[in-house]
Amino acid sequence: MEVLRTPDERFRDLPGYPFEPHYVEVGRLRMHYIDEGAGPPVLLLHGEPSWSYLYRKMIPLLAGAGFRAVAPDLVGFGRSDKPAAREDYTYQRHMDWLTGFVLALDLRDIILVCQDWGGLLGLRLAAEQAGRFARIVAANTFLPTGDHRPPDAFFAWQQFSQSVPVMPIGGIVARGCTTALAPEVVAAYDAPFPDEHYKAGARQFPLLVPTHPDDPASAPNRAAWEILKRWDKPFLTAFSDQDPITRGGDRLLQKLIPGAAGRAHPTITGGGHFLQEDRGEALAQVVIDFR
Numbered sequence: 001m002e003v004l005r006t007p008d009e010r011f012r013d014l015p016g017y018p019f020e021p022h023y024v025e026v027g028r029l030r031m032h033y034i035d036e037g038a039g040p041p042v043l044l045l046h047g048e049p050s051w052s053y054l055y056r057k058m059i060p061l062l063a064g065a066g067f068r069a070v071a072p073d074l075v076g077f078g079r080s081d082k083p084a085a086r087e088d089y090t091y092q093r094h095m096d097w098l099t100g101f102v103l104a105l106d107l108r109d110i111i112l113v114c115q116d117w118g119g120l121l122g123l124r125l126a127a128e129q130a131g132r133f134a135r136i137v138a139a140n141t142f143l144p145t146g147d148h149r150p151p152d153a154f155f156a157w158q159q160f161s162q163s164v165p166v167m168p169i170g171g172i173v174a175r176g177c178t179t180a181l182a183p184e185v186v187a188a189y190d191a192p193f194p195d196e197h198y199k200a201g202a203r204q205f206p207l208l209v210p211t212h213p214d215d216p217a218s219a220p221n222r223a224a225w226e227i228l229k230r231w232d233k234p235f236l237t238a239f240s241d242q243d244p245i246t247r248g249g250d251r252l253l254q255k256l257i258p259g260a261a262g263r264a265h266p267t268i269t270g271g272g273h274f275l276q277e278d279r280g281e282a283l284a285q286v287v288i289d290f291r
Contacts, residue, residue: 001083014053017053019034031073034059040134042070046071049172049173051189058287061285085200109134119139120144130227137287239268245273246273
């Protein structure tokens with residue numbers, strides 16, 4: 001496996017991102033993570049095509065409120081190693097890498113905060129490692145099995161991601177926000193990807209979402225759902241009000257997961273798909289207040 005590693009100088013002086021880098025080995029790969037504060041661990045999982053920079057507004061607030069904010073970069077993203085070949089990325093390998101990360105840090109009593117692919121991985125991880133998780137906040141995400149057709153907006157995104165000659169990582173994040181991002185912020189989202197060779201993981205993620213019942217991830221995701229349908233630990237949805245990709249998914253999670261029953265599930269107003277960027281402070285407060 002050919003592995004690329006983004007030069008450190010690409011991450012110097014990024015706006016709003018003063019955090020000390022940390023690294024852990026998962027198999028033959030190095031995963032980067034932010035680790036700020038002390039207290040119950042809050043595992044902050046990003047999605048496609050962002051990285052831990054997405055959580056920069058939330059991390060200081062969580063750490064200041066007595067939590068340990070742990071924000072990894074998924075393999076292929078951020079400061080983590082990036083296999084160069086697209087076939088090196090599978091749903092199961094992402095699960096294995098993330099599981100290895102949690103076990104390497106020996107995280108316990110985890111408060112999971114997951115968005116986009118952070119939920120496709122994190123919700124399944126919580127099911128498979130249920131003893132390590134205390135509560136879950138799901139934001140603009142779901143755990144698909146391929147048994148139901150995704151919205152047309154997803155297929156439009158999938159087609160774009162495979163056909164665009166140069167994948168504009170920062171531009172994609174900007175278009176998924178309701179607020180206008182400063183050029184230096186857009187550039188920060190681009191920082192992990194010096195050229196197209198570094199974007200194999202970002203290119204492959206849209207093809208790994210189960211969209212038909214016999215997808216390789218369908219059976220293990222169904223098995224995870226059997227556990228989540230009995231999940232009675234605290235579960236909260238905190239979706240934004242302006243995300244066409246995941247709209248309505250919050251109501252289904254609330255219906256299917258017992259731990260969501262009887263809770264006041266907030267809707268983050270004014271947020272797009274990347275609600276951590278648009279309304280990170282509001283989402284952080286939801287996590288802080290969640291009991």
